[in-house]
Amino acid sequence: MIEVKNVEKSFVEPAGVRQVLYGINATFYDGKTNLIIGQSGSGKTVLVKNIVGLFRPDSGEILYDGRDITQMDRHQLKELRKEIGMLFQGSALFDSETVLGNVMFPLMMFSDMSAQQQRDRAQFCIDRVNLTGSEDKYPSELSGGMQKRAAIARAIALNPKYLFCDEPNSGLDPKTSIVIDELLSDITHEFGITTIINTHDMNSVMGIGENIVFINKGHVGWIGNKDEIYSQDNDDLNNFVYATDLFRDVRKYRLVHGYQKSAPGQH
Amino acid sequence: MILTKSFDSFGRYCMFLWRSFAVPEKWKVFFRRYMDEMSKLGIDSIPLILIVSLFIGSLCTILIKINISNPLLPRYTVGLTTREIILLEFSSSILCLILSGKIGSNIASEIGTMRVTEQIDALDIMGINSANFLVMPKILGLVTIMPFLVIICMATSLFGGFLICVLTGIVDTGTYIYGIQTMFIEWYVWFALIKSLFFAFIISSISAYYGYTVDGGSIEVGKASTNAVVMSNIMILVVDVVLTKLMLQ
Numbered sequence: 001m002i003e004v005k006n007v008e009k010s011f012v013e014p015a016g017v018r019q020v021l022y023g024i025n026a027t028f029y030d031g032k033t034n035l036i037i038g039q040s041g042s043g044k045t046v047l048v049k050n051i052v053g054l055f056r057p058d059s060g061e062i063l064y065d066g067r068d069i070t071q072m073d074r075h076q077l078k079e080l081r082k083e084i085g086m087l088f089q090g091s092a093l094f095d096s097e098t099v100l101g102n103v104m105f106p107l108m109m110f111s112d113m114s115a116q117q118q119r120d121r122a123q124f125c126i127d128r129v130n131l132t133g134s135e136d137k138y139p140s141e142l143s144g145g146m147q148k149r150a151a152i153a154r155a156i157a158l159n160p161k162y163l164f165c166d167e168p169n170s171g172l173d174p175k176t177s178i179v180i181d182e183l184l185s186d187i188t189h190e191f192g193i194t195t196i197i198n199t200h201d202m203n204s205v206m207g208i209g210e211n212i213v214f215i216n217k218g219h220v221g222w223i224g225n226k227d228e229i230y231s232q233d234n235d236d237l238n239n240f241v242y243a244t245d246l247f248r249d250v251r252k253y254r255l256v257h258g259y260q261k262s263a264p265g266q267h
Numbered sequence: 268m269i270l271t272k273s274f275d276s277f278g279r280y281c282m283f284l285w286r287s288f289a290v291p292e293k294w295k296v297f298f299r300r301y302m303d304e305m306s307k308l309g310i311d312s313i314p315l316i317l318i319v320s321l322f323i324g325s326l327c328t329i330l331i332k333i334n335i336s337n338p339l340l341p342r343y344t345v346g347l348t349t350r351e352i353i354l355l356e357f358s359s360s361i362l363c364l365i366l367s368g369k370i371g372s373n374i375a376s377e378i379g380t381m382r383v384t385e386q387i388d389a390l391d392i393m394g395i396n397s398a399n400f401l402v403m404p405k406i407l408g409l410v411t412i413m414p415f416l417v418i419i420c421m422a423t424s425l426f427g428g429f430l431i432c433v434l435t436g437i438v439d440t441g442t443y444i445y446g447i448q449t450m451f452i453e454w455y456v457w458f459a460l461i462k463s464l465f466f467a468f469i470i471s472s473i474s475a476y477y478g479y480t481v482d483g484g485s486i487e488v489g490k491a492s493t494n495a496v497v498m499s500n501i502m503i504l505v506v507d508v509v510l511t512k513l514m515l516q
Binding site: 052054077078079080081082084086088089090092093094095105106108109110164 | 393
């Protein structure tokens with residue numbers, strides 16, 4: 001569980017001090033897909049960077065199961081980072097390594113496994129994300145969706161307790177997006193990971209949003225889940241989520257006819 | 268303004284080096300990367316060095332021959348002067364200026380691209396000291412291999428001079444050989460080798476710094492790789508003057 005308490009962050013710029021985050025409070029739960037949503041420029045990326053420790057907040061606490069990342073020195077931060085997996089927007093696979101090399105990389109750096117054990121563990125992760133057969137390919141030879149899956153395999157190689165995903169669906173077609181979403185959701189439930197997904201893809205919000213934090217202009221605009229998101233009357237949130245006519249119609253329909261839960265994959 | 272900016276960059280450069288020189292996470296991985304870098308930065312540059320040295324050696328011989336038509340100067344001056352030029356300046360400083368174009372832009376664009384595609388962030392998030400992981404093998408690798416490249420360059424250049432004597436007969440080969448052996452000062456070889464260590468450090472660390480601090484996209488990577496080469500060249504020349512004054516006078 002990750003708790004964010006009263007986090008404030010501002011940047012000093014030539015034009016003056018620009019405050020990006022105002023007193024953010026949020027909780028992200030184990031074994032759930034936690035979504036951070038918001039418009040571009042709302043401060044969600046800054047929030048995520050604060051949570052993973054790439055930025056240090058001006059004030060407030062960020063507790064990883066009680067351990068405050070804002071108070072950690074470099075050594076403690078390094079230890080904590082071994083428990084964190086991160087999926088980057090552009091996959092960030094190492095160009096010079098094959099898929100297998102990429103997935104084995106964290107194992108090679110941080111585990112005491114033998115070479116054979118490392119290879120087995122990496123193979124397990126690659127199989128888990130359905131990339132069997134592509135082990136010896138280089139990232140440049142993979143499609144966007146396959147790169148994302150390879151990056152997920154690398155992120156889960158060390159059995160992380162916390163998984164961060166920065167816009168996992170950007171640049172992917174809707175169908176592949178759903179595959180990635182469901183993969184993330186399955187992995188989260190299977191291994192009980194605290195998954196935090198930074199997204200603005202409404203399909204993800206409707207599909208896997210078990211705990212949604214809406215960031216609006218640096219404030220927490222709304223917290224809830226995908227079932228509640230239809231029936232609340234927060235104007236900022238509605239403007240953001242139902243940006244298209246189609247979504248507005250869907251919402252109207254659902255409000256009139258009630259919400260029927262559909263099994264994953266049958267959207 | 269320019270002064271404060273240069274101090275600012277110099278400070279950042281020093282902090283970057285401070286972060287780079289840490290104990291590696293895993294020695295095994297470090298040594299593998301160290302070997303890779305020696306091969307990539309050093310061994311792969313040998314063809315270029317051979318070509319450049321061969322031609323510069325022969326050019327030196329021809330030009331000096333043209334310029335010492337004075338009958339009072341002995342014939343072996345051609346070999347002697349060629350040797351002094353090669354040992355004192357060409358094999359270390361000029362060679363490093365040439366190599367900084369090849370190696371410097373390679374390092375800066377490789378690390379810069381890793382920065383813009385978030386690969387460096389990925390390393391940091393994993394808890395790896397990215398500066399140490401990426402840069403230290405490059406710096407140490409190039410510093411280790413550079414003296415060998417200098418020796419190869421010296422030998423090839425002198426051979427180039429010899430070759431032009433054989434092919435054109437502008438100087439008798441015996442006289443040329445006598446020239447390159449006479450009044451030999453061993454310290455000049457050490458001088459070149461010591462200088463090359465400094466230059467190797469300058470090329471690799473400055474280029475890595477420019478690559479590591481890229482912020483933006485392809486335009487910035489291109490700029491960084493140009494800046495890396497220009498700045499390494501300037502620093503090589505400055506350090507060359509300082510070292511020559513200190514070690515030869």
